[in-house]
Structures are given as C-alpha cells and as structure tokens.
Amino acid sequence: QQPVQSPQAVILREGEDAVINCSSSKALYSVHWYRQKHGEAPVFLMILLKGGEQKGHEKISASFNEKKQQSSLYLTASQLSYSGTYFCGTPNQAGTALIFGKGTTLSVSS
Amino acid sequence: GAVVSQHPSWVICKSGTSVKIECRSLDFQATTMFWYRQFPKQSLMLMATSNEGSKATYEQGVEKDKFLINHASLTLSTLTVTSAHPEDSSFYICSARELPRQGSTRGYTFGSGTRLTVV
Numbered sequence: 585q586q587p588v589q590s591p592q593a594v595i596l597r598e599g600e601d602a603v604i605n606c607s608s609s610k611a612l613y614s615v616h617w618y619r620q621k622h623g624e625a626p627v628f629l630m631i632l633l634k635g636g637e638q639k640g641h642e643k644i645s646a647s648f649n650e651k652k653q654q655s656s657l658y659l660t661a662s663q664l665s666y667s668g669t670y671f672c673g674t675p676n677q678a679g680t681a682l683i684f685g686k687g688t689t690l691s692v693s694s
Numbered sequence: 695g696a697v698v699s700q701h702p703s704w705v706i707c708k709s710g711t712s713v714k715i716e717c718r719s720l721d722f723q724a725t726t727m728f729w730y731r732q733f734p735k736q737s738l739m740l741m742a743t744s745n746e747g748s749k750a751t752y753e754q755g756v757e758k759d760k761f762l763i764n765h766a767s768l769t770l771s772t773l774t775v776t777s778a779h780p781e782d783s784s785f786y787i788c789s790a791r792e793l794p795r796q797g798s799t800r801g802y803t804f805g806s807g808t809r810l811t812v813v
Binding site: 586616618623624625626627628629630631671673676678680681682683684685686687689 | 700726728735736737738740743751787789800801802803804805806807809
C-alpha cells in the first residue's frame, strides 16, 4: 500500500527550513528517503529502521515514529541544491521492493 | 559504493516493435532487481521484481506478456517492452540493493533510467 506524503509541494528561499511527512495505514518497519532531480534517477538519502530513530545527512535529517506509522524529513537552512522531488519508500508486502509515496516537490530559490 | 548501470538512456521506437532495456549491477551481485515505471511528475510505480534464475514477480495490473523480464545472471536483468504502443512511452528505472555489510545499512540503488518514446 502506497505511503502518503505531505505536502505535495514546498517553495522555499535559501536558508529556510521545511518538513516533509510520510505516513502509512499499515505497520511500518522501515522508511527510506530519496531525492530525485528532473530527468534523473532517485538518489538514496537515508533509511530508518527503528521506531524513534533519527538520522542526519548534511543538513537533512529524518525521524521515524513506528507507533504513529510515520516518518518526517527535515531540511534545515535549505540550499539551491536541495531542489527536487522527495520520495519516501516503504517495503512491499514481500519485504523486498519499495513502494513509494507520490512525492513532495521542493523548490528552493535564491 | 553500489552502482547500477542502465542502458539505453533513451530510445525512440515505432509502434509494434520491441525494445530491450538492460540493468546491470557493476560492483555487487544482485539476486533480485526491481523495475519501476514513472510518468511525468508522478511517483515511481513498481512494475515487477526480477529474480535471478527464476520467474519475475509482477505487480497487479502489469501485463507479463507485454513486459518481459529476464534475470539470467547475478548482475544483469533485462526488461523487454514487446509490441510497444504510444501509451508505453514512459521513464523506466531499475533498482537493486547491495546486501548490507556488517554494521552498515544500505538503501536501494537506482539506474539512471531509460526514457522510452513510442511513435
């Protein structure tokens, strides 16, 4: 079942912060976050495996609330290079492939 | 790190012809690879799971005879779009996951994608 992402789009100025949410109606055991730029392949950002886990990658961090079946991606002091579409992915029923949310498009301007 | 190579990057073909897309894991072995389809400004939709040495597992609604998948070796999976039609035009992306080494966690690596245009 496809995870639900919000918001659909975010427009920021450089230096501003943003939060992208990902939730699921079924139990979550892991959440993957990817960023895709136009016409390119998605790039892996991070994976969260345990409830309560938080991780960081440069000024991008994420949390995973297993009980609430949701994860949030935090982008701090955004840079122009952060522009793109962010997808969260959760394992399919077989636990092998990822099922992705519809994505959140982030546009950062100077 | 794990690298997945996908070819071709783009292809234009005539209606009714078949197109083969290759996906290779360059520095790791992948018993399982995944094929996604993406329409403009939309999400990645899982089409099928490619299994080395056995039949692929297709997602509901994906035509097996239209999208033939072969995973003949631990580093190569191919997707053949048979009797292509304009509605098959899309961005096709493959993915694989290197098994985590002790103490590390790896995500899935994606190929660069193939933009298919059927005219």
